[in-house]
Amino acid sequence: MAVLAAGVMLAGCTGGGSAGPTGSAGATTSGTTPSASATAIPTATPTPSPGCTPFGSTAAKGSTLRPGEQLSGITGSSLRTARHPCFDRVVLEFRGPGLIPGWYATYTNVLRGEQTGEPITPALKGNAFIDVTFGAWYTGEPVGRPAFSGPQQLLPVGYPALREVRILDGFEGVSRLGIGVDQKRPFQVAWLKDPYRMVVDIYTGVL
Template sequence: MTGTAHAKGGEIGGSGREYFLNDALSGTANHHLFFGRPGDRAYSGDWDGDGVDSLAVRRGNQYYLHDSHSGGPADHTVAYGRADDEVLVGDWDGDGMDTLAVRRGNLYLVSNSLSGGSADHTFAYGTANDVTLVGDWDGDGMDSLAVRRGNHYYVSNATSSGPAEHVLAYGHVSDRVLVGDWDGDSDDSLAVRRGALYLFKDTLGGGPADRQAVFGREGDAVFVGDWDGDTVDTLGVRRGTCPALGTTSNQASGSNPLRNLSTVTGDSMRVGSAACYERVVLEFNGAGPVPGWQAAYVDLVRNEETGEGVHPPFTGGAFIHIHYAAWETGEPAGEPPFSGPRRIVPDGFRALREARLLGGFEGISDIGIGLDQVRPYRVTWLRDPVRMVVDIYTG
């Protein structure tokens, strides 16, 4: 009998066509292969029910699935959904084979076969802004969903609407999270990634990790699978041409950064994208030093006076809150007003969901950034004119 399929839901991310797969939670990779094109969207899953996960690449709504750890042409080709759908992978019916589901907002359209046509099952779960995880949480052989909000997880054991069966807190808000069966007991649990360090938990609950490992490089795109059919999930990395950028940790310009007030004032905000990152730029007017600043991932972007979430709530599944020691706009009295949009909700970006100026008091202002999920980021400052640049790593 084959083991339960062990796809872990989401897109692998990153770029490049070089992959390293490891059969243990430590040491060097056991499998090294080239597959697809550098710009392909990639996924992992057990496409043929043999208990071994392998790779697939996506181009628009076309999927090219490979059943072995080698290069060469795809073993299966299938069209499903729309070119702009968010896609999840899982064994939705317990037959040992992974198939596709598309997500549109909080609606999920599930296919139980690797074929086109209509969905076999449709249901709603969570909210449109949730980060969605896929796993077999109860060991029944069927994958279902969990949604992540900050460091809280709302777990369902069925592909249906309704309240979560389990709610738990694990790790930090800034952690990148993986799902897998780390001990071979047939049910999935969580792991968090901090750079090249991975902390694995064998049960769905809080507390310290059961084991930890170092694998790959900090800038690698990491994914999960059972590469040798032993029923234990391990790691793989995708490596391409994007250099590592930023960190998910808190960042600041010094030990007490907001004491470094500047005489520059906010002028405009814009966003942009490149091959390996997306960018938010806040530009300032006037002469003066670079302001002191601090930045961190938060569970909720809050109003500084009330401590409650800002309204309307931010778009996205992960949030960066940045404070800087300069007036936001039009203050002190007599300064020119802010000339650009105060809120940007871009279309067609991979990571960036929203950038919004939040206000200021006594020379300290703040900006919030909503992302699809926790990603490394970098804050840099430029002069002539003074600009704050926030780069979000997508490579």
């Protein structure tokens, strides 16, 4: 699979057990919202692997054109996560024709509503938050295409970094995804094709 645009280079993966940034394999995946009895986040955190090659950074990253400047006709179809030996992964998959949209990802202390400016409630789980914005509807309904069929919220259990992933909002063709993690960690973003996927990898090796 070809990497079309990325914060740093990334080997292709669908969120399953394929190779990732460090060439590691053996991922576990989650593509549905856990039941109420499974939403508690364990207090014990997996021990970081000392053999991981660091990648990414905590700095903001994005495309040359901002989300509102480069809108795309693709629409969201599913949302899932995967746990690899050296990173946790979030994958938002898209359907339909179109170009890669403008996008921007940055850490923020508080996730706020795009239109209201008020803090998102309920707040995402985690101690640090990545705000991901992209110039495409996560759901196809506003443009007469199939509705989003994936979960709008994921509460990963047993992941080193991920605490919650939630689709936040969409306005005038620009959508937002919030990612809650245990602490501020290096991350990277890549776009893959066939089908289009936006992939966010959060480094979980020794910091």
